[in-house]
Amino acid sequence: MKYGRVLLEDVEGYVPGEQPQTSDVIKLNTNENPYPPSPRVIEALQSVSVNALRRYPDPVSLNFRAACARRYGLPNADWVIAGNGMDEVLAMAVRTFVDPDDAILTTYPTYTLYETLAQLHGAHIVEVDLDENFQLPEAFFETPARLVFLTRPNAPTGVAVPKGAVERLCESFDGIVFLDEAYVDFADAHCMDLVQQYDNLIVGRSFSKSYSLAGMRLGIGVAQPAIIDEFLKTKDSYNMNAVAQRVGKAAIEDAATLEANTARIRATRGRVTNALTELGFEVPESQANFLFAQWKGSPSAKTLFESLRDRGIFVRYFNARRLDHALRISIGTDAEMDALLTALGEMIAPVRA
Amino acid sequence: MKYGRVLLEDVEGYVPGEQPQTSDVIKLNTNENPYPPSPRVIEALQSVSVNALRRYPDPVSLNFRAACARRYGLPNADWVIAGNGMDEVLAMAVRTFVDPDDAILTTYPTYTLYETLAQLHGAHIVEVDLDENFQLPEAFFETPARLVFLTRPNAPTGVAVPKGAVERLCESFDGIVFLDEAYVDFADAHCMDLVQQYDNLIVGRSFSKSYSLAGMRLGIGVAQPAIIDEFLKTKDSYNMNAVAQRVGKAAIEDAATLEANTARIRATRGRVTNALTELGFEVPESQANFLFAQWKGSPSAKTLFESLRDRGIFVRYFNARRLDHALRISIGTDAEMDALLTALGEMIAPVRA
Numbered sequence: 249m250k251y252g253r254v255l256l257e258d259v260e261g262y263v264p265g266e267q268p269q270t271s272d273v274i275k276l277n278t279n280e281n282p283y284p285p286s287p288r289v290i291e292a293l294q295s296v297s298v299n300a301l302r303r304y305p306d307p308v309s310l311n312f313r314a315a316c317a318r319r320y321g322l323p324n325a326d327w328v329i330a331g332n333g334m335d336e337v338l339a340m341a342v343r344t345f346v347d348p349d350d351a352i353l354t355t356y357p358t359y360t361l362y363e364t365l366a367q368l369h370g371a372h373i374v375e376v377d378l379d380e381n382f383q384l385p386e387a388f389f390e391t392p393a394r395l396v397f398l399t400r401p402n403a404p405t406g407v408a409v410p411k412g413a414v415e416r417l418c419e420s421f422d423g424i425v426f427l428d429e430a431y432v433d434f435a436d437a438h439c440m441d442l443v444q445q446y447d448n449l450i451v452g453r454s455f456s457k458s459y460s461l462a463g464m465r466l467g468i469g470v471a472q473p474a475i476i477d478e479f480l481k482t483k484d485s486y487n488m489n490a491v492a493q494r495v496g497k498a499a500i501e502d503a504a505t506l507e508a509n510t511a512r513i514r515a516t517r518g519r520v521t522n523a524l525t526e527l528g529f530e531v532p533e534s535q536a537n538f539l540f541a542q543w544k545g546s547p548s549a550k551t552l553f554e555s556l557r558d559r560g561i562f563v564r565y566f567n568a569r570r571l572d573h574a575l576r577i578s579i580g581t582d583a584e585m586d587a588l589l590t591a592l593g594e595m596i597a598p599v600r601a
Numbered sequence: 602m603k604y605g606r607v608l609l610e611d612v613e614g615y616v617p618g619e620q621p622q623t624s625d626v627i628k629l630n631t632n633e634n635p636y637p638p639s640p641r642v643i644e645a646l647q648s649v650s651v652n653a654l655r656r657y658p659d660p661v662s663l664n665f666r667a668a669c670a671r672r673y674g675l676p677n678a679d680w681v682i683a684g685n686g687m688d689e690v691l692a693m694a695v696r697t698f699v700d701p702d703d704a705i706l707t708t709y710p711t712y713t714l715y716e717t718l719a720q721l722h723g724a725h726i727v728e729v730d731l732d733e734n735f736q737l738p739e740a741f742f743e744t745p746a747r748l749v750f751l752t753r754p755n756a757p758t759g760v761a762v763p764k765g766a767v768e769r770l771c772e773s774f775d776g777i778v779f780l781d782e783a784y785v786d787f788a789d790a791h792c793m794d795l796v797q798q799y800d801n802l803i804v805g806r807s808f809s810k811s812y813s814l815a816g817m818r819l820g821i822g823v824a825q826p827a828i829i830d831e832f833l834k835t836k837d838s839y840n841m842n843a844v845a846q847r848v849g850k851a852a853i854e855d856a857a858t859l860e861a862n863t864a865r866i867r868a869t870r871g872r873v874t875n876a877l878t879e880l881g882f883e884v885p886e887s888q889a890n891f892l893f894a895q896w897k898g899s900p901s902a903k904t905l906f907e908s909l910r911d912r913g914i915f916v917r918y919f920n921a922r923r924l925d926h927a928l929r930i931s932i933g934t935d936a937e938m939d940a941l942l943t944a945l946g947e948m949i950a951p952v953r954a
Contacts (some may be wrong), residue, residue, distance in 0.1 A: 249827045251747075251777050251801055253700055259834045262906045275656070284651045293654075293844070294647060298637045301646075301848075303628070307617045332685055335838045344722070347606055348701055368696070394604075424604050440786045448604055462657040463843035481612045485688045485714060490816035491646070491844050494823040495654075561615055570748060584759055 259367050269563060273585055276578040277562040277578050279403075279431075281460035283512065283581075286505040288325045289461065292498035305490040308480065310359035312488070315497045320440050322537055325438070327443065329480070330488050330496070334454040334467025335361060335435050336574070337479075339398070341469065342369050344482045345424045346394045348516040357404060357571055364395045377570075382407040382449060382532060388598065389420055396421055399428040401435050404566065404576040406534030408432075411525050413571035414439050424475075426450045431536035433458030433510050435518070440470060447472050457537050458510050466496045513537050513579045519570055520577075520585045527596055542574040547595065549573050562586055612720050621915060627940055629931040630915040632756075632784075632891050634813035636865065636934075640859040642814065645851035649844055658843035661833065668850045670737050673793050679826040680796065682833070682851070683841050687807040687820025688714060689784055691750070694803060694822070695722050697835045698777045699747045708737070710757060710924055712781065715750045715885050730923075733762040742773055749774055752781040752790050757919065757929040759884060759887030763786075767792050771799035777828075779803045784889035786811030786863050787870070791824060792842050800825050811863050812852045819849045828951070838849035856861075866932045873930075873938045880942070881950055895927040900948065902926050908948050914941055 257285040259490040266277060313325035331337035338361065346352060348370035354362045356375040357503050376388045382405045396416065418425050425448055431452070432438040455466035469479065486585070488496075499506075521531050521539060529541040543549045553565035553575055565575040577588065619630060661907040666678035675681070684690035691714065699705060701723035707715045709728040719726040735758045751770065753897050754761040771778050778801055785791040785806070796802050808819035824831065842847075852859075869950055874892060884896040896902045906918035917929040930941065 249831050251698055251828075252831050253698065256834055257698070264657065264804065264838055267659065268656060278657055280656050282655075285654050289654065290651070293649060296646060298643070300623070300814045301638050301642065302635075302813045304617065304620060304631055304632050304809070305818070305848060306620065316658075331690070332837055332842070339837055345604055347608070348723075364838075407646075417762070432738060456657070460655045463654045465608055465792070465839055465842040475604075478602050478605050480610060482684065484692055485717075486686055486818055487689075489685070489818040489842070489845060499612065562713065591639055 250354060256368070256369050257363075266562060273560045275562050275582045276580050276584065277576075278462070279457055279536075281457055281509060281513070282579070282584065283460055283509045285460040286499055286502035286581075288498040288502045288505075289495050292494045294450065295324045296494065297589040300490040305486055305488060305493060307486050307584065308324050309488045309493050312496045312500075313468070313492045316470070319503070320470060322443075322470065325478055327470055327482070329476050330418070330493070331467040332492070333465035334428070334452045334469075335458065335466050336465075337452050338362070338426070338428070339365055339424050340479055341395065341424065342366065342371065344478050346371050347596050350394040350589065351392070353388070353391050353396040353511065355388065355398065355402070357400050357402075357566075357568070358397070359403050362418055370458065375575060378405075380576065384409050384413050387449045393420075393423055395424045395426060395430060397426050399430070400439070401431045401534065401535035404538070404571065404574075405532055405540045406431075406533050406536040406538055408437075408535040409487075411437055411439055412533065414442065416444065418449050421448065424448055424450060426452060428452045428456040431457060433506060434514060434537045435535035443470050447492045449475065450475060454462050455496060455499055458506055460493065461499060462565050464492050464495050466492055499529065501520050515583055516585055517579050518591065519582075520579065524592075525588050527592055538576055538578045540574055541577055544573055545596070549575055552592065552595055554589070556591055557576070559591050561591055563588075577581055604938050605673055606724050606728060608947045609721070612717070619915060621934055626913045626915055626936045627933065628915050629933050629937065629941060630817070630917045630929075630932045631812055632840075632889075633926065634866070634890065635814050635932070635937065636862045639852055639855035641851040641855045641858075642848050645847045646844065648886055649847065650927065653843040653847075658839055658841060658846060660839050662841045665849045665853075667855050667943065669823070672853050672856070673823060675796075675823065679825055679829055682691040682824075682829050682836070683846070684820040684821045685840050686809065686818035687781070688811055688839065689807045689818075690822040691715070692718055692725070692777070693832055693835055694748065694777065694779050695719065695724065695755070697831050699724050703747040704857050706741070706744050706749040708755070709742065709752065710755075710919075710921070711750070711752050711757050729821070731755075731758075742769065748777040748779060748827065749867070750779050752780060752783070754784045755793070755886035755928055756889065757891070757899075757917065757924065757927075758885055758893045759784075759889040759891055760787050760885050761790075761888040764790055764792055770879045771802050777801055777803060778792050779805060781805045783807040784810060786859060787867060788888035796823050796825060800827065802837050803828060807813070808849060808852055809861055813862065814852060817845050817848050817856050819852070823837055828940070831866045856900065857907050869938055870932050872935075873942065877945075880945055887918065890928055892932055894930055902928055905945065905948055909944055911940070912944050914944055916941075
């Protein structure tokens with residue numbers, strides 16, 4: 249493109265998971281929540297006034313941020329930045345804390361968007377391979393960078409590193425530690441309390457999974473006020489629309505719905521992990537709302553992925569090193585998971601028989 | 602901030618117009634539309650399904666972009682990029698077409714966000730002063746840069762440069778021409794047709810003013826597909842939420858509401874221009890939904906601004922060169938404008954008497 253940046257010539261951008269347009273499929277490929285969001289969300293949406301549409305929204309999303317602070321026991325809204333999805337918070341973190349040509353550290357495997365964001369900014373991504381149990385190796389703590397993205401629980405493995413590893417990282421890393429807790433509401437422990445202790449830690453949260461609000465694009469970053477001040481400089485002038493701000497506030501104030509939905513998903517996760525293991529998959533203990541089902545048998549994982557798709561069951565397959573022998577399967581309703589297990593059983597049984 | 606970028610040390614970020622929290626004020630300070638949006642917008646909002654909330658939205662906003670293309674007589678959605686407000690399209694344009702250290706050309710005065718965006722990107726803003734009639738001087742056509750932001754009609758003056766000047770710029774400028782048509786639905790002529798002719802032109806549109814949707818953050822950039830392809834690389838993964846996509850489509854498909862509301866505002870604009878002129882203001886012919894009311898008398902424009910504010914009437918005052926003798930007054934309802942005119946009359950009359 250004649251007027252384009254050289255930087256972008258080889259960039260393809262982030263490729264999101266497939267979104268089938270028909271509604272009669274079983275969608276276990278993008279880690280959405282199978283259960284509806286809080287009834288308060290629906291109320292908030294239905295009660296948006298004409299004036300809220302007509303007027304500019306609060307540019308700094310104060311009511312939403314204050315509600316998040318209350319929920320997490322933080323002093324006030326100065327500890328929270330709101331984003332148009334956590335993806336926007338991630339992009340802002342790169343623009344706010346990384347100079348072009350700086351290094352950004354992350355693990356392999358992890359969320360592939362980090363690499364895209366680094367490329368777009370002209371920064372270098374440094375990936376350190378997780379060990380064979382998908383835990384952090386020593387090299388990870390010894391690699392210098394301006395910013396580190398650590399996903400806990402990680403995607404697409406579902407494995408959470410110990411909280412002690414996060415503390416160690418905050419202490420030893422000379423730069424910003426962005427802890428991506430997109431899936432942490434499905435985990436046994438989170439690290440939100442550490443932001444009061446470490447001045448270089450940002451904890452990111454998403455409303456897409458545990459709050460069933462992927463469609464609304466809601467995410468936050470939680471950190472000490474000096475960090476949030478920097479975000480406020482670089483964020484888009486009005487980055488959150490009025491509807492998202494209201495919906496986000498309604499969602500975070502309804503802890504009961506969150507807990508009920510995540511408990512159901514955790515229960516299903518346990519049951520499906522066992523069933524997949526019985527079918528011969530190797531499934532690391534997941535702390536997220538998906539399973540990383542490794543399959544070394546025949547037919548190949550890729551064939552299983554394609555066959556499931558032919559039956560209208562969408563899971564995620566990554567054609568990449570250390571991942572191409574596995575399916576990433578989001579936890580849906582029990583009925584959806586039963587359909588998946590039945591289908592897999594039928595595909596695998598003839599081979600095993 | 603210990604981990605911050607040197608680049609951001611002196612950045613204050615964009616300062617939006619004041620948003621009073623009480624509802625019993627007359628708000629003529631941020632160019633919002635006093636009339637409600639299309640009834641189809643309300644319908645679209647009320648009919649958002651639980652699945653639309655729960656699932657990821659279309660990452661490329663295809664239905665919304667296709668509706669925009671139809672509306673403007675363009676071949677298809679490949680000619681349109683959707684933004685979370687036109688502000689996001691502006692920010693994307695900088696990131697997509699400007700390298701840090703490049704120059705961005707604009708006029709003075711104009712929308713101050715351009716300078717903020719340049720700063721945040723590490724680019725240089727080059728401002729060329731408009732002439733005494735707020736038209737483009739020769740120097741503007743002779744200044745090299747990577748990208749130019751031209752607002753037509755301009756803010757805060759309301760003056761539109763001739764369409765021929767835009768054509769001349771597209772022909773002579775060696776870089777991307779971003780024509781910001783945020784206010785063009787209130788003008789006599791627009792330049793949307795020029796995108797088929799010039800491969801370096803991006804026409805930006807906002808839904809905040811003419812569509813009464815400032816709260817929804819909706820904007821677009823229209824350009825030839827090679828330019829849109831570059832935007833698609835750099836945009837956030839899911840930059841538009843599901844509600845905004847639906848609302849935007851509903852709004853742009855209702856041309857009748859747009860035309861009715863803009864016609865009312867244009868009629869009020871003419872009447873108020875005359876009344877302000879009679880009061881002694883000098884008001885350049887506005888093609889936008891606001892007036893640039895220049896006041897060289899006593900009390901000063903700043904005092905008028907403050908006195909209006911004390912009476913609960915908010916207008917915009919810019920403490921800046923060439924602007925500090927004027928009030929920027931958004932066009933509200935006829936009743937709101939009558940209240941403004943009465944108040945101004947009372948403040949000015951004792952001095953003139």
